[in-house]
Amino acid sequence: MIVWWLIAVLFLGGALAWASEALDSQLPRVVALLALLGSAALVLGLALAGQANPLSPQGQWWVLADASWIPRFGIRFLVGVDGLSLLMLLLTVFLGLMALGAAWHEIRERSGFFYFNLLWTLAGVVGVFTALDLFLFFFFWEVMLIPMYLIIAIWGHENRAYAAMKFFLFTQVSGLLLLFAIVCLAWFHAQQFGVFSFDYFALQDVVLEGRVQTWLMLGFFIGFATKLPAFPFHAWLPDAHSQAPTAGSVLLAGVLLKTGAYGLIRFTVPLFPEASASFAPFAMGLAAVGILYCAKLAFAQQDLKRLIAYTSVSHMGFVLLGVYAWNLYGLQGAVMTMLAHGFSAAALFMIAGALQHRLHTRDMQRMGGLWSRLPMLSAMALFFTVAAVGMPGLGNFIGEFLSLLGAFQASRVATVFAALGLVLSAVYSLWVIQKVFHGPLLLPAGQEREAAGGPADLGRVELLCYGLMALGLLWMGLYPQSFLAHSASVLEALLQQTGTPGGG
């Protein structure tokens, strides 16, 4: 029940936020805050329930809720939470709050509709992380897409229409492949067991002949790899990120990308273990290429948000690498990277947004030496950049190290190449610090003359958001066990069930 409540609170909160705009234009954000706090409380409640009852009768599933939806096709409203979902839910509500913090002062136009879209996207994400009926999963997959499209298309920057359309097309085309594969799978279930079913557990029993399994696996893979995004399906991301408003970027980088990784772990490999095993070397190769290629691209960018977007793709390569290593180290590494990158990328996009808000540009050529003017903002930027570089003691390191540690057992060549990404990440990250925050002071024309000595340093809401995210990264880096412990049993069960294909 608690999961339904979680989704309902976000859906209803969104509707209410939209409606409340009629009363007062300040009201929607308050409604959104209440809805998010409510869902945060529910997620924490889930966590406690899970701790009290670590092994429910359904095995690793803590909470399951089931209701019939379209009985003709065996479609059910089946949702459940286990340790992995719980981590993702925590990430989702936390970054939802951060996105709200980013939008708090930034969004002034049509704020009711904005918060409606924000909360509905989050509702879709929560659905994706909990749905255990694949049709329901796909329904939520679409729910999270369309509000996001609107957020980019309406509140985006100068080139928003193009970026939003590109985002929509990429996600939609890959989504169609996913849908097709899901329907095929259900059809095979009907062939073998006489009834249609989209049930995650039932579909695992479907026996698929080699070639068919490979094609269906590819449908799933492309659907999720586009979202992740993995090279070469990443082309939508830089445009979407550079044009999205800050809150949109926070959700995109922090949460939406993780649904792709979640889909790979939860669905692609467990549903198609043999095909995935033979595909693993190829996927790890893509991961290594993506890490290096996008790191190189990031270095070449002048648009700050575009640069961070490419670094996101590069870091997601470690997730892909860890997942397809398909051993406990790699998977835990992927999960930790998802969490830590969620925090660090969200924070970096917020910083880029904060700079754009103050300087009215994202062009790094027009900034420089901001440390002397914005010491707190710069220090925060340094912190999150250092986290993204993979400094031990912060969360990203744990994720990337474990991913590589696991990957090394599966494919040494791919791991060695992927590890070179550590060097390139230092190259582009330090370049950003140099260009924007160090060096002689350089402000875009007109900024010098602004009242009270130009752009202002961090405000209270911003400081709170950055501070929380920084603490989160430290926690993940110094005591990752509190997170790893949640996902461990889930991942171990998945490994056991698929018989550790992993290619080595």
Next chain:
Amino acid sequence: MQEWTGLLPVFPLAGFLLLVLSRGRMSRGIAGVIGAGSVGLSFLLALGIAIATLNNGGQAYTTVLWQWMQVGDFAPGFSFYVDGLTLVMILVISGVGFLIHLYATGYMADDPGFARFFSYMNLFVAAMLVLVLADNLLLLYLGWEGVGLCSYLLIGFWYDKPANGYAARKAFVVTRVGDTSMAIGLFLLFSQLGTLNIQQMLTLAPQQWAVGSGIAVAASALLLGGAVGKSAQLPLQTWLPDAMAGPTPISALIHAATMVTAGVYLIARTHVLFELAPSVQLLVAFIGLATLLMSGFTALTQTDIKRILAYSTISQIGYMFLALGVGAWSAAVFHLMTHAFFKALLFLAAGTVILSLHHEQDIFRMGAMRRRLPVSFWCFLVGSAALTALPFTSGFYSKDEILLAALHQEHYGMLLWSGGVLGAFLTALYSFRLVFVVFFGRDRHQSHATASHGHDDPQAAVVEAMSPVMFFPLLLLGLLALGGGFIHVPVDAVFGSGAQEEAHASQLVHTLMILIPIAGVMIAWFVYGSRSYQKAGEHLREQLLASGIGRRLHRFWFSGWGMDTLYEWVFVRPFLTLAALNRRDAVDQIYGWVAQAARVGNSAVVMLQTGNLRWYAISLVGGLVIVIGLGVWR
């Protein structure tokens, strides 16, 4: 005391946090007390721990702070391991570190970034202590990367100058290349041994691997990659000379006394792995030898006081690598310690010179400074004597041990020994060239100062910048540089007694090792110091530079053997070109073509829809003809 081991890095870490959270609003007095005091507390604790441990017979022990993570069998902890080697390292880091912090409160007194400076310095000391205390390679890697970060931040401390930023980035990226090699080494070690706990590894490896087996060679070679990056040895040494862009106390602490010796520490700590891979161990020796000679020649040609010292640091770490390569583990650690004393002394003294001369670093714009800057002069004299390994100084004993051990290397002993002795000759030459040019001869700074300041009183231009907080560290380091050779490093138990046989050599060898550095000093005196030979010396230099080979050699050495240019062409430029060529992302453009094709196709179809009935009829008939034709033809 031992139960408080966990607190060692906590003091400087707390100092870092306090200084950061103060956001520059703290008074300099308090910031200085926190900055230096926190390291001082660590030193006192380290001293207490050392006394307690040595009284306990030097028994090694482990302190577990907490379990870092647990993933399957991978369970590294935040745990510290203390043995004789650790004791030497923590005492050097916190002791020399404290003296340099103290000095820096005077040196940096007028800098606007005072608190920021000490926050980075404290973070550095904390990370360095973690590095040497770590009981597993992952925690060691945390410290390893942490010191790299602080080194980056401090080299680029004066961030408004882009050149400093460049030097800082270069240092970080070049060492990161080594770090990545080390990380891959960690993956390999874990996949083979199933643990990253150092002591367990050192026990397991000899049981599982044969001497010279491929795995042992690969693992130790990958670790060596990390070590050469951090310790600025060939081929990753290029970052250290540029790292001198940072404030001089940084150069003393990070780029001379502590961080750059981390590679030496790593190899000494994992020496069992290197013993299992004799080929790699020999490589260590030859890397050390090549580095010490190359940077010795380069130091001869430099004119910047800090760059000379930087190349000298690279060269001295080369000696430590030479020692490691011939299995003289304790000699390497001994030299690490004495080097920390005399090189910190030299850098701090150089800092005083630089500060007194208003940030002049060119030695040929100094001269005759021994009367103006007496304290610096004496410090330099003591430091250079130790660096040159003149008898009875600390450097003499440590270098002597290294060279004797090199001589007893099984196959290449003579080669390694003579290379090392040649290096000692070069060391004498370049160190005393520095001393004689800066402190003797004509006062070139005076003429320079009068020229630029017109009527200013030239005497007032140079006053030794010296306060008690700067004098006391210099004095103490000077005493250590002289007498540090009598300290016994308690590492016999760490490396096993077998490796530490007393090396015997003939009287001739001993005499040579004493006389050759002295000869170097004397030649330096004739060329650069003595009034009566000055003309002849200058003439000789001009003669050398006038000949084509001499000039080319000079330029080659001056550039650090062209390594920067090489890397520029092999790595930097291709990367930049590639990045610039593909700024727009070729993959994205392919999708662009798809979109373009769709649009063209759309407009083509749109064109067909003309509303012209005759056109429709013709195309209908034409299509029919084609279809029928296709059918018939088939």
